[in-house]
Each structure stands twice: as structure tokens, then as C-alpha cells.
């Protein structure tokens with residue numbers, strides 16, 4: 001097996017087959033770096049203030065909600081079986097990209113923030 005890792009592009013080539021890296025193989029730090037590079041390469045830091053990024057997260061979340069606006073709960077649970085699922089994935093990506101960029105702008109360690117919030121929620125909502 002001949003493997004070539006193109007980690008900076010989040011692609012893996014094994015025996016000439018292109019494999020896109022998944023959640024289990026890409027770290028949050030790597031994703032934050034990729035978003036930072038994308039923003040920096042375009043000189044967009046000037047626009048990526050915490051205020052603008054917080055607004056962008058909310059706007060993209062609204063775009064995700066729009067996908068579910070006129071369907072019922074049952075239809076929402078089966079959204080994966082529709083042609084709209086690609087739109088859902090793109091909106092999730094938009095939200096998370098802005099969340100990572102927001103975290104970059106304020107030097108927030110996302111993993112630390114998530115773990116601390118889950119621990120806080122575990123105390124707030126104890127197991128029944």
C-alpha cells in the first residue's frame with residue numbers, strides 16, 4: 001500500500017485513490033489553521049472582527065433553519081433522504097467555519113471551551 005498524506009489539503013491518497021479526511025482524522029487545531037489560512041490569503045482579517053463573525057454565525061444558522069422552515073418534524077428526521085441534504089451540509093460547514101474563524105479572532109481554545117461547557121451542563125442537568 002502506497003500512501004501519500006496531503007494533510008494541509010485534508011486529502012489522503014492511498015494506492016492512487018483520493019480519500020477525503022473525516023472527523024476522526026482531522027483535529028480542530030488543523031481546521032482552525034485551514035480557516036485562518038483561507039482568511040489570511042484573501043486579506044480578510046480586516047473584515048473578520050468578532051462582531052462581524054458573531055453576526056455571520058447567526059446568519060448562517062438562519063440559513064440552516066430556512067432549510068427546515070416549512071417541513072414537519074417527521075420530514076426533518078428524514079432530511080438525509082432528500083436532495084436538500086447537500087444544502088444542510090453546506091450550511092453546517094458555513095456555521096462551523098465562522099465559529100472557527102470567531103475562535104481564531106479571539107484566540108479561543110474550542111476544545112477547552114466545549115469540554116468546560118459540557119461539564120457545566122452536566123452539573124446543571126444531572127442524570128435522572
Ligand SMILES: [Mg+2]
Nearest residue numbers: 060063091094
Ligand atoms: Mg450559507
